[in-house]
Amino acid sequence: MALLEARGLGRTFGGLKAVAGLDLAVEQGEILGLIGPNGAGKTTVFNLVTGFVRPTAGEILFEGRSVVGLRPHAVVARGITRTFQVVKPFPGLSVLENVTVAAFPRHPRRRDAEDRAREALGRMGLLGKERTLASQLTLIEQKRLEVARALATGPRLVLLDEPMGGLNASEVDVASGIVSSLRAAGITVILVEHVMKAIMRISDRVVVLHHGEKIAEGPPAKVVQDAGVIAAYFGTAGRQAS
Amino acid sequence: MRRALPWLGLGAAAVAVPLVVRNPFFLHLCILVAMWTLLGAAWNVLGGFAGQVSFGHASLFGIGAYVTIMLYLKAGIAPWWGIPVSGAAAAVVSLPIGLLTFRLRGPYFSLSTLAVAELVRLVALNWESVTNGPVGFLITDLPPVRILGRAVNWEAKEPFYLTIAVLAVAGLASTAWLRRSRLGAYLAAIREDEDAAEAVGVDTVRAKVLTLALSAFLAGCGGGFYAFYFRYVDPDAVLAITLSMEMVFIAMVGGLGTVGGPLIGAVFLIAIGETVRARFEVGHLIFYGLFMMLVIRFMPEGIWGRARRLLQRRAAAGAAAPGGLDGAA
Numbered sequence: 001m002a003l004l005e006a007r008g009l010g011r012t013f014g015g016l017k018a019v020a021g022l023d024l025a026v027e028q029g030e031i032l033g034l035i036g037p038n039g040a041g042k043t044t045v046f047n048l049v050t051g052f053v054r055p056t057a058g059e060i061l062f063e064g065r066s067v068v069g070l071r072p073h074a075v076v077a078r079g080i081t082r083t084f085q086v087v088k089p090f091p092g093l094s095v096l097e098n099v100t101v102a103a104f105p106r107h108p109r110r111r112d113a114e115d116r117a118r119e120a121l122g123r124m125g126l127l128g129k130e131r132t133l134a135s136q137l138t139l140i141e142q143k144r145l146e147v148a149r150a151l152a153t154g155p156r157l158v159l160l161d162e163p164m165g166g167l168n169a170s171e172v173d174v175a176s177g178i179v180s181s182l183r184a185a186g187i188t189v190i191l192v193e194h195v196m197k198a199i200m201r202i203s204d205r206v207v208v209l210h211h212g213e214k215i216a217e218g219p220p221a222k223v224v225q226d227a228g229v230i231a232a233y234f235g236t237a238g239r240q241a242s
Numbered sequence: 243m244r245r246a247l248p249w250l251g252l253g254a255a256a257v258a259v260p261l262v263v264r265n266p267f268f269l270h271l272c273i274l275v276a277m278w279t280l281l282g283a284a285w286n287v288l289g290g291f292a293g294q295v296s297f298g299h300a301s302l303f304g305i306g307a308y309v310t311i312m313l314y315l316k317a318g319i320a321p322w323w324g325i326p327v328s329g330a331a332a333a334v335v336s337l338p339i340g341l342l343t344f345r346l347r348g349p350y351f352s353l354s355t356l357a358v359a360e361l362v363r364l365v366a367l368n369w370e371s372v373t374n375g376p377v378g379f380l381i382t383d384l385p386p387v388r389i390l391g392r393a394v395n396w397e398a399k400e401p402f403y404l405t406i407a408v409l410a411v412a413g414l415a416s417t418a419w420l421r422r423s424r425l426g427a428y429l430a431a432i433r434e435d436e437d438a439a440e441a442v443g444v445d446t447v448r449a450k451v452l453t454l455a456l457s458a459f460l461a462g463c464g465g466g467f468y469a470f471y472f473r474y475v476d477p478d479a480v481l482a483i484t485l486s487m488e489m490v491f492i493a494m495v496g497g498l499g500t501v502g503g504p505l506i507g508a509v510f511l512i513a514i515g516e517t518v519r520a521r522f523e524v525g526h527l528i529f530y531g532l533f534m535m536l537v538i539r540f541m542p543e544g545i546w547g548r549a550r551r552l553l554q555r556r557a558a559a560g561a562a563a564p565g566g567l568d569g570a571a
Contacts, residue, residue, distance in 0.1 A: 050441065076443035084441070090434035101431045102442035104424045113424075153443050 306465025378476025
């Protein structure tokens with residue numbers, strides 16, 4: 001049984017079909033890359049799975065149970081957590097407090113929650129910055145903070161929304177290593193990313209969205225050669241010729 | 243236990259004030275300061291800690307005042323028992339209000355609190371069979387009480403001062419406890435970014451509703467005390483929008499989201515308000531407004547917030563002072 005399964009998932013905003021008839025399955029321990037041009041519906045898929053937006057059609061099962069209709073915090077309690085495309089730290093709180101908040105729902109005692117937070121910060125290389133205000137971190141540190149916060153919730157599935165956006169080449173390498181390390185810790189990952197080099201290297205499987213629909217799926221090396229995918233990103237050769 | 247010590251100290255100091263302040267007018271001012279400290283703390287829990295700005299806290303205060311005075315006049319329940327009942331009543335009333343208004347965020351929430359407050363005021367004004375409408379209620383005699391064999395003199399200020407001093411210190415202590423608690427961490431997260439708070443597993447609606455209930459309990463107790471001390475309750479006295487604003491001002495001037503802020507805010511605003519009122523019969527509110535503008539312009543973090551930051555900077559400058567950032571406040 002797949003860890004996460006979406007069947008016929010759809011969402012319309014007014015007349016716009018942001019996502020339509022999407023079937024998606026993610027296996028335990030997998031890193032799934034979700035790619036597509038701007039406006040393809042990638043972030044909407046994240047919003048649907050994590051309860052920020054309700055689907056207008058279809059079903060989402062996590063470990064065999066529906067998560068449709070749950071509020072985001074309840075989805076987190078089931079074991080799904082996310083990061084945001086534009087980082088959302090709690091800017092006025094310290095790094096430690098940022099992550100402690102995320103550990104609190106599962107660890108009601110402050111000492112336990114802080115221990116869990118330090119562990120997550122350690123995995124993201126942020127120990128030693130506990131007292132720094134989140135607003136004073138660099139962008140890559142804020143992205144790591146956001147992953148640490150996601151880890152502190154004790155997830156089974158993490159949805160990362162462009163964790164490498166705005167990073168330079170060497171930072172992308174570091175971020176790729178972090179994503180791989182999540183799998184090593186037994187956490188399944190869905191990754192939305194535009195940095196193709198990273199997607200190709202770390203994804204086990206890639207799903208390509210275009211206008212809210214799935215147009216290709218498979219191992220990364222195969223998907224990049226798919227004619228439909230190339231057309232979606234660059235326009236069709238036929239149209240350009242005429 | 244170590245955390246409780248400063249509060250016991252503050253409580254002892256507060257209770258000792260009447261030994262020093264003999265003048266009834268000054269003691270009256272101390273009563274006002276303590277009452278507004280409690281109300282500022284009530285507002286600050288929601289507005290400062292959770293960032294949910296309410297313009298309607300007068301409704302919770304007013305409900306508390308009506309409950310205490312009506313329990314006494316209609317059921318003979320002494321006001322000092324009425325005060326906690328007032329707090330509980332305001333908390334209960336706040337639950338449906340919270341569940342309705344917390345669907346809205348930011349300015350929409352704030353405007354809806356204003357609407358709820360106006361609704362409560364109009365109900366009190368027009369439901370004459372229950373509330374006596376604009377006439378309100380008046381307590382002519384308080385019940386005789388003997389403490390340690392001596393009859394309590396209800397014409398003196400001391401019994402009232404002691405009541406509100408204990409309430410105010412307990413109110414501040416409860417906000418200090420809240421700040422360290424799990425709920426307090428959730429509120430800080432909600433204040434900083436509500437979506438991110440949900441995304442890390444915080445039930446934001448539940449946290450806000452619980453906090454509103456605590457805030458309402460404190461405001462309701464304040465209203466109950468008002469009825470006990472002033473012995474007169476009508477819609478203009480306890481449900482006016484100016485009361486809601488006063489709570490906002492006190493929390494802001496003192497320092498949003500700080501534990502000590504409401505006390506500092508109440509001291510400054512009551513002192514300035516009464517001083518200029520005594521000097522200038524007309525237009526004293528101009529000075530009050532001017533003071534507000536100066537604080538907002540030059541100390542947006544409030545007097546207590548600014549003082550704490552200066553202390554921290556000094557502690558940081560004084561070589562390595564690793565314990566400085568959290569602050570006891």
